[in-house]
Amino acid sequence: MSAPAQQQPVVQFVGVSKSFGATRAVDNVSFEICRGEFFSLLGPSGCGKTTTLRLLAGLEQPDDSGGEVRLMGQPVNRRPPYERQLSMVFQNYALFPHLSVARNVAFGLEQRRIAGAQIQERVRRALAMVRLDPDVFGRRMPNQLSGGQRQRVALARALVLEQPILLLDEPLGAIDLQLRKEMQLELKALNKQLGITFVYVTHDQEEALTMSDRIAVMDRGRIAQLGTPAEIYENPRTAFVAGFIGQSNFFDGRVAQHWDGRWLLELRAGGALQVPHHPGLEQNATIRVAVRPEWMNLRRADSVPPGENVLAGTIRDIIYLGQTLHIIVAIPSIGDITVALRNEGQITRPLAWKRGESAIISWSIDDCQILEES
Amino acid sequence: MAWWREHALHWLSQRPRARAGALLAPGSLWLVVFFAVPILIMLGYSLMPRGLYGGVERGFTLEHYTRFIDPLYLDILRRTLAWSLACTAICLGLGYPVAYTIVRSGRWRNLLLLLVVLPFWTSFLVRTFAMIFLMRDTGLINDWLAKLGLIQHPLTILYTPFAVMVGLVYGFLPFMILPIYASLEKLDRGLLEAAEVLGARPAARFRRVTLPLSMPGVVAGCLLVFIPALGSFLTADLLGGAKQMMIGNLVQNQFSAARNWPFGSAASFIIMSLILLLLSIYLRAQGRVEAAR
Numbered sequence: 210m211s212a213p214a215q216q217q218p219v220v221q222f223v224g225v226s227k228s229f230g231a232t233r234a235v236d237n238v239s240f241e242i243c244r245g246e247f248f249s250l251l252g253p254s255g256c257g258k259t260t261t262l263r264l265l266a267g268l269e270q271p272d273d274s275g276g277e278v279r280l281m282g283q284p285v286n287r288r289p290p291y292e293r294q295l296s297m298v299f300q301n302y303a304l305f306p307h308l309s310v311a312r313n314v315a316f317g318l319e320q321r322r323i324a325g326a327q328i329q330e331r332v333r334r335a336l337a338m339v340r341l342d343p344d345v346f347g348r349r350m351p352n353q354l355s356g357g358q359r360q361r362v363a364l365a366r367a368l369v370l371e372q373p374i375l376l377l378d379e380p381l382g383a384i385d386l387q388l389r390k391e392m393q394l395e396l397k398a399l400n401k402q403l404g405i406t407f408v409y410v411t412h413d414q415e416e417a418l419t420m421s422d423r424i425a426v427m428d429r430g431r432i433a434q435l436g437t438p439a440e441i442y443e444n445p446r447t448a449f450v451a452g453f454i455g456q457s458n459f460f461d462g463r464v465a466q467h468w469d470g471r472w473l474l475e476l477r478a479g480g481a482l483q484v485p486h487h488p489g490l491e492q493n494a495t496i497r498v499a500v501r502p503e504w505m506n507l508r509r510a511d512s513v514p515p516g517e518n519v520l521a522g523t524i525r526d527i528i529y530l531g532q533t534l535h536i537i538v539a540i541p542s543i544g545d546i547t548v549a550l551r552n553e554g555q556i557t558r559p560l561a562w563k564r565g566e567s568a569i570i571s572w573s574i575d576d577c578q579i580l581e582e583s
Numbered sequence: 584m585a586w587w588r589e590h591a592l593h594w595l596s597q598r599p600r601a602r603a604g605a606l607l608a609p610g611s612l613w614l615v616v617f618f619a620v621p622i623l624i625m626l627g628y629s630l631m632p633r634g635l636y637g638g639v640e641r642g643f644t645l646e647h648y649t650r651f652i653d654p655l656y657l658d659i660l661r662r663t664l665a666w667s668l669a670c671t672a673i674c675l676g677l678g679y680p681v682a683y684t685i686v687r688s689g690r691w692r693n694l695l696l697l698l699v700v701l702p703f704w705t706s707f708l709v710r711t712f713a714m715i716f717l718m719r720d721t722g723l724i725n726d727w728l729a730k731l732g733l734i735q736h737p738l739t740i741l742y743t744p745f746a747v748m749v750g751l752v753y754g755f756l757p758f759m760i761l762p763i764y765a766s767l768e769k770l771d772r773g774l775l776e777a778a779e780v781l782g783a784r785p786a787a788r789f790r791r792v793t794l795p796l797s798m799p800g801v802v803a804g805c806l807l808v809f810i811p812a813l814g815s816f817l818t819a820d821l822l823g824g825a826k827q828m829m830i831g832n833l834v835q836n837q838f839s840a841a842r843n844w845p846f847g848s849a850a851s852f853i854i855m856s857l858i859l860l861l862l863s864i865y866l867r868a869q870g871r872v873e874a875a876r
Binding site for chain 2: 266267268289290291293295296297299300301303305306307316317320321366367370376
């Protein structure tokens with residue numbers, strides 16, 4: 210799953226910044242994307258992910274002395290979009306309303322002065338690739354298509370150019386869940402099959418996890434963390450990442466003692482946890498720790514396992530989510546902690562836990578993620 | 584609220600058709616009284632013999648229409664068509680770039696739009712007189728040119744076809760700019776960006792995306808200029824010195840000086856049917872283009 214690092218990157222951002230008035234939409238961002246990679250820019254709205262993509266497309270220019278955007282190793286800061294070797298699928302598809310589906314797909318080819326017969330052939334192939342029958346859909350106008358069909362036309366219009374880089378700006382945002390799941394897998398398959406580099410912008414963490422080789426999580430114009438989906442989920446570096454990708458329980462405390470490769474963390478709210486060693490961790494540092502709800506267990510008072518972190522509390526609420534059950538446990542002076550239990554079928558029916566019962570939360574020391582200041 | 588008003592509103596809320604009728608009634612009544620009825624009266628006049636002292640006499644005749652088929656009048660008709668077309672073309676050529684620039688002028692946009700409609704704050708008649716002062720032999724233009732030493736003798740500008748064309752274009756230019764502005768303003772910037780990313784240079788982007796998508800505005804603007812230009816008479820009268828008539832002048836003359844209302848009515852109907860004919864040809868062509876897509 211990790212990126213092929215030895216090749217020359219097709220996209221490089223070197224300390225790129227972009228301001229709109231007084232706001233820094235993109236703030237000193239650096240990353241590299243390798244050939245054939247499925248690279249996602251993930252973050253909440255306003256985090257700068259779309260601006261980053263637009264900088265790459267050439268629809269925005271970096272600030273003066275705002276770093277360098279490189280494509281295939283070439284600096285392209287001031288190069289207009291029509292001279293960059295990439296194509297793009299826009300958020301609302303941006304299909305030309307006055308052109309038929311076939312003419313929309315042919316648009317980019319016509320700009321490149323490709324012979325008419327060849328254009329027809331390539332348009333048919335591109336439409337077939339996104340599973341639209343050219344004979345049925347070729348002559349339709351964009352306003353005669355459903356959302357999913359428009360999305361496919363937009364994709365065909367971008368793919369037909371056979372550019373080495375494809376930019377996608379939340380292309381599945383307006384599609385219903387069922388079709389979105391299908392399209393996610395299709396896009397991932399196209400990426401592998403065509404060997405085109407995909408740069409994908411989304412605010413949907415599940416979507417990013419599903420499709421990406423690597424994800425750049427963005428927060429307030431900066432990259433909060435960059436890594437494979439597993440790296441980001443398993444080892445979130447900041448509280449923002451831990452909270453945005455999946456769910457996390459947070460604990461604040463002061464590092465007290467060290468023994469046997471572990472640290473004792475004295476919680477601000479009282480009580481203590483054991484946390485694993487982490488580079489840069491030193492005595493008396495105040496740190497924040499994240500623990501995923503599904504890494505925690507719920508136990509009876511009489512069956513506490515040794516060598517784990519343990520907190521005692523009362524079950525405040527049980528939220529049924531289908532695949533999982535979220536048990537909200539109120540811990541005195543700490544607050545609510547969420548524990549995720551897998552729905553294991555007959556075993557959990559009837560559920561062994563009830564509201565108001567006292568329970569003990571336990572989890573492995575190594576499942577404590579030590580976070581950096583964001 | 585009086586009980587009957589509540590009752591009436593309730594009655595209307597149950598009946599969509601009656602509601603639509605109630606909403607249409609005031610406007611329709613206005614149009615029937617002040618548009619349809621006068622047109623029918625004019626149609627009647629155009630088919631009746633002319634009275635001795637103006638007005639009409641009883642009877643039926645087509646002589647006013649046949650009278651029009653005369654080189655004298657056909658010449659006026661041809662000139663009217665040619666000038667109106669030229670005026671439309673010039674307005675389009677001047678107006679499109681203006682509308683395009685206003686749309687892209689950011690915070691100056693509303694101010695510039697205001698400037699476009701500013702002339703409407705004064706009567707057209709006053710403005711046309713102002714143009715006489717500008718263009719006559721001792722007018723401002725000749726004055727400036729002489730002071731700059733560019734000419735020895737004043738140029739004859741006023742009372743030429745050129746002056747009429749200047750007046751027509753000046754008068755109708757806003758009607759071209761505003762609809763084009765409206766259609767360009769609606770244009771989704773995302774489409775322009777998509778065109779660029781797909782490889783379209785600025786010129787191709789304009790030709791393939793901006794222009795076709797602003798066509799509704801162009802068409803509306805052309806109709807708004809061409810149709811009133813066909814019927815205009817004031818400009819040709821004041822700036823052309825009544826030397827070269829447009830059909831509007833003919834109609835006006837027949838109704839006022841010549842006191843020949845039937846012939847004036849017939850000429851009006853001839854312009855009207857011409858406009859309808861051109862419009863229907865255009866709409867047909869438009870329909871075919873759309874069906875072909």
